[in-house]
Amino acid sequence: MMLKRVAVIGAGAAGLCAAKHVLSRLNRFAPPVRVGTYANGRPIHSSMYRDLRTNLPKEVMMFPDFPFDSRLNSFLPHHEVQRYLESYCQSHAIRPHIRFNTAVDSVRPVEGEEKTTTWQMTSSDSSGRQKTETFDAVFAKCHSSLSLSPSLSLSLSIGEVLHSHSYRYAEPYAGQTVVVLGAKASGLDISIELVKVGAKVTLSHRLPRITYPLPAGIQQSSPVVAVEDDGRLRFQDGSVSAADLGLEIQDHVMTPLYHFLTPPAFPSLFFIGICKMVCPFPNFNVQVQFCLAVLDGSVALPSRGQMEEEVRRELQEKLARGVEHRHLHMMQLEQWDYCDALARLGGFTPLPPVIRSLYEEVWRQRGVHPQKYRDLNYQLVSDARWEALN
Structure with missing residues (x-):
């Protein structure tokens, strides 16, 4: 049997997970080619x-x-x-298969015989030397590395405009007035960091008003809708505010993706980790196993038309429930049924129920004690039970 050749693009948890599972199936797949990180002046992906x-x-x-x-x-x-x-990488002997200091320049589908698609990938090393190779399948990581520029044309007269993707630490903004756009995990955590160095933060978001206590120095507001001629920000409620820094937290949508993983037109291209508001490493682990089951023939995908129709119907149902288009990849409570469904279809062991139970307890604690919930410690007692240690 001809072994399938797989390229894994990405240097984080999802890429390692994909490489580990490919290496555990060497009777079906050739050892993966995995592109690592690079530091040659290209855009930041972390x-x-x-x-x-x-x-x-x-x-x-x-x-x-x-x-x-x-x-x-x-x-x-x-x-x-x-x-x-790093320990995971060492334990599963992944490191020899990683090409460090290598960037992917392009990935292009190539139509072959019997309507099969292979992938022509061109990469370049730190010296700029390019290499083009052909693969049967491609895994790409899509989640934390994605960033979009702020959607508002913010005048430079208000000061710096920064995406959270490029934020590194709070000290440069000590004593400044900062508007943070978005109040999910990153927006809230960065806001708390900023006020600790004396910044005055306006947390602008579309979510229901946060009712648990926020640190002094964080003020909530409605979404930003415009920038005045003098550079001040105008909010949806009509109020205006000046800012030294605008920090953008933004969401993304990629569609159509069958099971949030593969484009129906190219079912050997997989995007791991595109779902948001999930428990990431366990989610990656389930997604990768399902994708490999597709590649080795254990899972037979529906026709392209059927997959596209299923994706369209699911997204329309979400929109009908009031989910905003930019939030269509958000899972939250839906993540558990999603992971169970992939495991059932792929014929592998589902996540133990203790993961969901502890995950939901932590988010409950976070809503009550946003500054102190990380002081708690836990241990897993069984696949179904956890306990708090303090």
Whole structure:
């Protein structure tokens, strides 16, 4: 049997997860070619800022078959997550298959015999030397690395305009007036960091008003709708405010994707991690296993037309429920049925129910104690039960 050749684009958790599962199926797939990170002046693809800590405990965010060091606290600084991923990489012998300091320049579908599609990928190393190769399938990571520029044309007279993707630490904004656009996890965490260095923050968002206590120095407002001639921001409620910095937190939509994974026209191209408001590492683990089941023939996909119709119907149902178009990739409570469905279709072990139970408890605690919920520690007792340690 001819082994399928897979390219994995990305250097984070999703890419490692894809590589690990490909390497565990060497009777069906050739060892993956995985593109690593690069530092040759190309655009930044990481949204990691200096003081970032996980907003999920390690007991929930781990890959199901690879726990974190039990001696660590539940909520970790990002360097501990990096150590975990390095250990995961070493444990599964992934590193020899990574091409570090390599950037993907283009990926192009090539129509072959019997309507099969292969993928022509061109990459370049740190010296600029290019290489073009052909693959049977491509895995690409799409979530935290995506960023869009602010949708408003903000005049430079208001000061700096910055996407959260490029934010690294709070000290440069000490004493400044900052408008943060968006009040989900990143927007709220960065706002709290900013007020700790003496910034005055206006948290502008479309969500229902936050009712739990926010730190002094954070003021909520309605969405920004315009920029006045003098550079002040005008909000939906008619109020105006000057700002030294505008910080954008923005959402993204890619469609059509069958099961939020593959374009119906190209069912050997997979986008891992495009779903938002999910438990990421377990979600990646389920998605990758489903995609490999598609590639090895264990899962037979419907026709292109059927897949496109199913995607259209699901998105229309979400819109009919009042979900905004830019939030169509958000899962929240739907993530558990989604993961269970992929596991059932792919014929592999679903996520243990303890993951959902602890995930929902942490989000409950976050809503009550947004500044202190990370002080708690947990442990998993079984596949169905967890307990708090303090």
